[in-house]
Amino acid sequence: MxxxxxxxxxxxxxxxxxxxxxxxxxxxxxxxxxxxxxxxxxxxxxxxxxxxxxxxxxxxxxxGVDSKESPQFETPEEAMEFILKQPAIMGFGGFDINTMDDDQILDFANELLRQLKLISYKYKK
Missing domain, CATH: 1.10.260.40 (lambda repressor-like DNA-binding domains)
Known part of the structure; x- marks a missing residue:
């Protein structure tokens, strides 16, 4: 759709x-x-x-699908691994990953995933 x-x-x-x-x-x-x-x-x-x-x-x-069906990180460890593999994000600053609690890490990584997905639609050919 x-x-x-x-x-x-x-x-x-x-x-x-x-x-x-x-x-x-x-x-x-x-x-x-x-x-x-x-x-x-x-x-x-x-x-x-x-x-x-x-x-x-x-x-x-x-x-066109419920967000529960969209890929999301389930654990803080999985989310942290994803965040740390994003050198541009880690080098950009504005937050201290070491002071974030588990919920903030999950929220941050899932939002990052959503934003990357948005950007991909703009540049699809």
């Missing part, structure tokens, strides 16, 4: 009109219609705004 069809599916499940969702996501109704009809691909910022408005994560918009 496409991103546009997924947005439409989740919007209709929540009994929202295009006008309702566009207002919630702070985008125009015509732009939302174009996205739903696959005339445009939304930017990551717009995709995040739509997902937040629908109270779902972006993976659900991209894949």
């Amino acid at each position: 496409s991103i546009g069809r997924n947005i439409k599916k989740y919007r209709k499940e929540r009994k929202l009109t295009q006008k309702d969702l566009s207002k919630m996501a702070n985008i125009s109704r015509s732009y939302l219609a174009d996205v739903e009809n696959e005339r445009y691909n939304p930017s990551l910022i717009v995709l995040n705004a739509i997902a937040e408005s629908l109270n779902i994560n972006t993976s659900q918009l991209l894949d």
Whole structure:
């Protein structure tokens, strides 16, 4: 399923009109219609705004599946191993991996995984 069809599916499940969702996501109704009809691909910022408005994560918009079905890290050890294998992330700073508790490590790694997935859609050919 496409991103546009997924947005439409989740919007209709929540009994929202295009006008309702566009207002919630702070985008125009015509732009939302174009996205739903696959005339445009939304930017990551717009995709995040739509997902937040629908109270779902972006993976659900991209894949059309519940986040529980999407790959996620189950243990802090598995998550930490993934994080440490990302040299650009580790070198970027802004956080201290040594002071994070297990829940923060899992949240961070799962969010990193979701963001990498988002980026992959932008550059798919």
